[in-house]
Amino acid sequence: MKRLIALLLIGTAGPAFAQDHSQHQMPADDPHAGHAMPAPTDDPHAGHTMPAPTDPHAGHVMPQADPHAGHGATPSGPSISKGPPPAAAAGGPTYAADAVFGADTMAAARAALYKETGGMTVSKTIVDRLEAGFGQGEETYLWDVQGWIGRDIDKFWWKTEGExxxxxxxxxxxxxxxxxxxxxxxxxxxxxxxxxxxxxPDRAHAVIGIQGLAPYKFEVDAAAFISTKGDVTARIEAEYDQRLTQKLILQPRIEVELSAQDIPEYGIGAGLSAIEAGARLGYEFVPQFRPYVGVEWHRKIGDTADFARAAGEDVDAVRGLVGVRFWF
Known part of the structure; x- marks a missing residue:
């Protein structure tokens, strides 16, 4: 009886035990277990077979380099004829445009072109020095003005100065x-x-001289004078505008007077008679207007100095200057 009960218990416990174990999943075996895996890589093309790079010029016909390039070879072409131009080249009308626009129309156009490109009449007046001088107890004044009217080649030129x-x-x-x-x-x-x-006494002179711009931009005015009495004198002036800035200008200036003979009535002796040298510092507010201050030294020389001493005059002097230069 006891054996029968034990067998029954064993029979009922078996299915329950099997059911309990069926609810637990057992880990599956890793098929790669024990295999060496390659390290991960960032290259998305790793392991792909890439095509070989193509030649960008594939299929193009490349020019062959000239072995004589740069050797100065004369290009081939029609030869240039030598000799004078054919007679037909000078056989046409003087002004070909006359045949198209009419002679009167083109004559007026040429006259206007000539006037606008150099043939016009121009004028200018330059007040080169208008100044007061101070020194040795004396106050002086001076003017030096010149101007012209005319064309490029020929002009009427006038000058006046005094002190x-x-x-x-x-x-x-x-x-x-x-x-x-x-x-x-x-x-x-x-x-x-x-x-x-x-x-x-008042006196007239014939004048001949040159005036212009020497090398290095020195303004030069040189002239010889022959009076109605036969006296021969000369004057040479030179000045230079040295720009210290765009507006500040230093102008050194020198003037020399000469005479071929004594002129007692004028107090002038033969030879080098007088010299003036000075400098003016001006500020150019506009190109047409430049006030200045300066200093100038005057000296009478030789027989001219003797005439001055005989008349009780000084033979040299230094003056301070205040003046203005302008033109229009």
């Missing part, structure tokens, strides 16, 4: 009327007359 003491008589004054003819890009030949108003 004196404030409160005193006019010491010297002159006027020149000149024909000016261009003898080069930078120089004019000038000829005409000069008339001295002071000192007395």
């Amino acid at each position: 004196g003491a404030f409160g005193g008589p006019l010491e010297s004054a002159e006027v020149q009327a000149l024909w000016s003819h261009a003898i080069g890009p930078f120089f004019d030949l000038q000829a005409g007359v000069r008339y001295d108003i002071r000192p007395e």
Whole structure:
């Protein structure tokens, strides 16, 4: 009986035990277990067979290099004829456009072109020095003005200058009327007359000289004078505008006077008679207007100095200057 009960218990417990174990999943065996796996890589094409790069010029016909390139070979082409031009080249009308637009129309057009590109009449007046001088107890004034009217080659040129003491008589004054003819890009030949108003006696002179721009931009005015009395004198002036800035300009200036003989009535001796040298520092507000200050030294030389001493005059002097330069 006990054996029968034990067998029954064993029979009922078996299915339950099998059911309990069927609910637990057992890990499956890894098929790669024990295999060496390659390290992961970022290249998306790893393991792919890439095609070989193609030639960008594949299928193009490449030009062959010229072995004589750069050797200065003369290009082939039609030969250039030598000799004078054919007669037909000079056989046409003087102004071919006359046949198209009419002779009257083209004559007016050529006249306007000539006028606008150099044939016009121009004029200018330059007040080169208008100044007051101070020194040795004397106040003086001076003017130096010139101008012209004309065309590129020929002009009428006029000049006037003079000086004196404030409160005193006019010491010297002159006027020149000149024909000016261009003898080069930078120089004019000038000829005409000069008339001295002071000192007395009044006297007229024939004038011949040159004026222009020397190398390095030195402005030069040189002239010889022959008076109605046969006296021969000369004057040379030179000045230079040195730009310290675009507006500040230093102008050194020198003037030399010479005479071929003594002229006692004018107090002038033969030879080198006088020299003036100075410098003016100006500020150019606009190109047409430049006030300045400066200093200048005057010296009478040789027989001219002897005439001055005999008249009780100083033979040299230094003056401070205040003035203005303008043109229009």
